[in-house]
Amino acid sequence: MDDDKLKRFIETFSEQFLKLAEQVSELRASVNVLKIHLVSQLSPGDPVEGLKQLRVLEQKLLDSDQNEKGRKEAAEIIAAVRAWRKSGGHEA
Numbered sequence: 001m002d003d004d005k006l007k008r009f010i011e012t013f014s015e016q017f018l019k020l021a022e023q024v025s026e027l028r029a030s031v032n033v034l035k036i037h038l039v040s041q042l043s044p045g046d047p048v049e050g051l052k053q054l055r056v057l058e059q060k061l062l063d064s065d066q067n068e069k070g071r072k073e074a075a076e077i078i079a080a081v082r083a084w085r086k087s088g089g090h091e092a
Contacts, residue, residue: 043050
């Protein structure tokens, strides 16, 4: 790959990445609006209680998400490997 092609690739990639970042921001904002609406529906008179109920629901969803479980397991393995490396490769 010559320098010009590499530069064009980086420019295109950067543009696409910025678009994706903007879309993720918009999605997060939309999700937050939906959460606020849900909190008001869960407990109309007590938003703090509604927020607590929402957190319980979110945790239940995360606990049932196989992808999330896989990410947690991978993070635990990575943390263990890092700790092992810091100890010089010896078991603690």
